[in-house]
Amino acid sequence: MTVAHDLVEPLQLDVSGMTCAACAGRVERALNKIDGVTASVNYATERAIVTGLEADRAAEALQRIEKAGYGARVHDDADDAWSKRATEVRITSLRRRLLLAAILTVPIMDLTILLALVPAWRFPGWELLCVALAVPIVTWAAWPFHRATLRNLRHGTVSMDTLVSLGIAASFGWAVVTLLFGVGGGGGGYWLGFGDTPEGANSIYLDVAAGMTTFQLAGRYFETRSRRKAGDVLGALNQLAATHVRVQRDGSEHLVPAAQLSVGEVFVVLPGETVPADGVIVDGSAAIDASMLTGEPLPADLGAGDAVVGGTISTNGRLEVRATSVGAHTQLAQMAALAEQAQARKARVQTLVDRVTSYFVPAVIVLAILVIAGWMLAGSSFEQAFGIGISTLIIACPCALGLATPTALMVGIGRGASLGILVKGQDALEASGTITTAVLDKTGTLTTGEMTVTGIATAPGVPEHELLRVAASVEQGSEHIIARAVLAAAAQRVADLERVRDFSAVPGRGAAGTVSGEAALVGNLAFMRERGIPADERTLLALGETDSAAETPVFVAHAGRLIGRLGLTDTIKPGARAAVRALQKQGLKTALLTGDSRPAAEEIAAKLGIDSVYAEVMPTEKADVIRSLQARGERVAMVGDGINDAVALAASDLGLAVVTGTDIALKSADIILVREDLAVIPEAIELSRRTLRTIRANLGWAFGYNIAAIPIAAAGFLNPLIAAGAMALSSVLVVFNSLRLQNFRRTE
Numbered sequence: 001m002t003v004a005h006d007l008v009e010p011l012q013l014d015v016s017g018m019t020c021a022a023c024a025g026r027v028e029r030a031l032n033k034i035d036g037v038t039a040s041v042n043y044a045t046e047r048a049i050v051t052g053l054e055a056d057r058a059a060e061a062l063q064r065i066e067k068a069g070y071g072a073r074v075h076d077d078a079d080d081a082w083s084k085r086a087t088e089v090r091i092t093s094l095r096r097r098l099l100l101a102a103i104l105t106v107p108i109m110d111l112t113i114l115l116a117l118v119p120a121w122r123f124p125g126w127e128l129l130c131v132a133l134a135v136p137i138v139t140w141a142a143w144p145f146h147r148a149t150l151r152n153l154r155h156g157t158v159s160m161d162t163l164v165s166l167g168i169a170a171s172f173g174w175a176v177v178t179l180l181f182g183v184g185g186g187g188g189g190y191w192l193g194f195g196d197t198p199e200g201a202n203s204i205y206l207d208v209a210a211g212m213t214t215f216q217l218a219g220r221y222f223e224t225r226s227r228r229k230a231g232d233v234l235g236a237l238n239q240l241a242a243t244h245v246r247v248q249r250d251g252s253e254h255l256v257p258a259a260q261l262s263v264g265e266v267f268v269v270l271p272g273e274t275v276p277a278d279g280v281i282v283d284g285s286a287a288i289d290a291s292m293l294t295g296e297p298l299p300a301d302l303g304a305g306d307a308v309v310g311g312t313i314s315t316n317g318r319l320e321v322r323a324t325s326v327g328a329h330t331q332l333a334q335m336a337a338l339a340e341q342a343q344a345r346k347a348r349v350q351t352l353v354d355r356v357t358s359y360f361v362p363a364v365i366v367l368a369i370l371v372i373a374g375w376m377l378a379g380s381s382f383e384q385a386f387g388i389g390i391s392t393l394i395i396a397c398p399c400a401l402g403l404a405t406p407t408a409l410m411v412g413i414g415r416g417a418s419l420g421i422l423v424k425g426q427d428a429l430e431a432s433g434t435i436t437t438a439v440l441d442k443t444g445t446l447t448t449g450e451m452t453v454t455g456i457a458t459a460p461g462v463p464e465h466e467l468l469r470v471a472a473s474v475e476q477g478s479e480h481i482i483a484r485a486v487l488a489a490a491a492q493r494v495a496d497l498e499r500v501r502d503f504s505a506v507p508g509r510g511a512a513g514t515v516s517g518e519a520a521l522v523g524n525l526a527f528m529r530e531r532g533i534p535a536d537e538r539t540l541l542a543l544g545e546t547d548s549a550a551e552t553p554v555f556v557a558h559a560g561r562l563i564g565r566l567g568l569t570d571t572i573k574p575g576a577r578a579a580v581r582a583l584q585k586q587g588l589k590t591a592l593l594t595g596d597s598r599p600a601a602e603e604i605a606a607k608l609g610i611d612s613v614y615a616e617v618m619p620t621e622k623a624d625v626i627r628s629l630q631a632r633g634e635r636v637a638m639v640g641d642g643i644n645d646a647v648a649l650a651a652s653d654l655g656l657a658v659v660t661g662t663d664i665a666l667k668s669a670d671i672i673l674v675r676e677d678l679a680v681i682p683e684a685i686e687l688s689r690r691t692l693r694t695i696r697a698n699l700g701w702a703f704g705y706n707i708a709a710i711p712i713a714a715a716g717f718l719n720p721l722i723a724a725g726a727m728a729l730s731s732v733l734v735v736f737n738s739l740r741l742q743n744f745r746r747t748e
Contacts, residue, residue, distance in 0.1 A: 424670050
């Protein structure tokens, strides 16, 4: 399985014309009617994710969407400009319509209020003047609402725009009726407040129609701008990529599009330029700024042999870099793709919201009709009942419900990506709120993973260089960190190593082979005993004690007997102690999980202040430790390096993988951490929790608003203008609350 295939397998479609969550639900239902298809439509991102449909059948999905009354196209990562242009066109159109509506609404309101209060100032034809001012507002300015309503009617459906369009049309229509036929004058006007209008006033509801249009356009305009801003949090990742690269070909430099760079080619990065692809520096040195990619504030000094990541910036030096990953396989591309995929997914709570919004608009229309009938049966005039019905119709707002979850996810996931925290989906956010225990892998997570031989003990008559020769000869066939440490020690004291034969490695135990015609073993004590090597207390005592409990003992056997022991130590990463302390401040219990010896593990745990230790655990047994904790009622977050810890990461309630390479998308974790600073671990948990709290706050507001506002309006306590303003404001508040996540930084 390749990374690219894994990321693009679902068909992604850009959907245009959606104006509320009910629209997204309609598109989703249309797509799910295709046999074998499961679709998820996100109103906030205007994206449909379709699984179970081959790419060559995309036309079928597009036809379904178009029949539902919306536009669609297959999403193209290389043409993000299309969606940006569409959004800009929509924002420009809304801004123009809003300006016209606002300019004309002010005199309409002034005239209707002033002339109603002061009959002596009325002049012949003043009503016609107000109607003339209102016509452009309720037609051209309000056309987006009417157009969506007509489209919905053609397909036998309703949406948020139906409520708005009905409210505007009903208010304006009643105004014209009162003007032409003289009905309703003098009673029950809702243009200013509660109660009746002054005697003789012509309550024509033009101010309601004009004000409602203006408020709704303002709400839609600011909502669209805010949603674009939320999407830009993630878009910043895509913008980090260089568009061109200076590649060395035929002995000279050529400036070519970055897409033409191939793996293995050498490219040049000048001071101030962006690194166009992942690679290894072959010449030069520079301070590399990775702040936009990982959130690390200070540039890192890198030179020949060091790896660099595309999207970072060379601040002060010229580099020659050999490309190791290009295009969709670079770390930046995988980060952006993974974050986009996460943003497109729906939270489980969104399923409930979608069901509510699918019935919401029809229910509100029916309720408004019942309210009008109820008030008239109670003895109210038609004009007063009509005004209350209009208020009920336009106060309801399913948009706030539809935006509550996806906008918070968009901003939270985008902010995380800019901090080197990749949240794969909503499951991670939901799990973060219930975590009680953080289990930390040792090697590669809390420690550097680069071990050093710090102690040597040999059996009687065995020189140290002979011990190193046998051990290093066996370890030549291994890539394990212990093998690298043994080979590094032997390089300084052994002239020639013998080629090992019959090499085999046993994960969690050690390695075996044939050296000088005799069987040789390098590994832990359990490995020696399994292979029948005598290792009684007397033999072990003869090898001496290790210098420190933190040393990992590695035994060496040759020709059927122990010939010595090597003591290896691993360096604790900077910031590990602070990271553990921060996790504990978040109310989490901490545990160390490692395959290392118990004395070494306990010494590391003591230095870091970790609560409990699980040592001498084989990679295949790590998941069992996680499950045992879960069986005791713990909700477990597992932090590992994403390689040997894959099964444990998958078994945990929340898996966090600390990744330093470029193979991001294939990790078995819910959250990917691409920053070397261990403070990113508590930061990732806090960001997840903050995003979850924002979603809950948004949903609380959205549900609470509708539950409270609709009865208040139906009871006759809301002016239609106030109702229109409240409806427009509710969606904007949800989006603005989500945007607060852009400023997230973990507090100490």
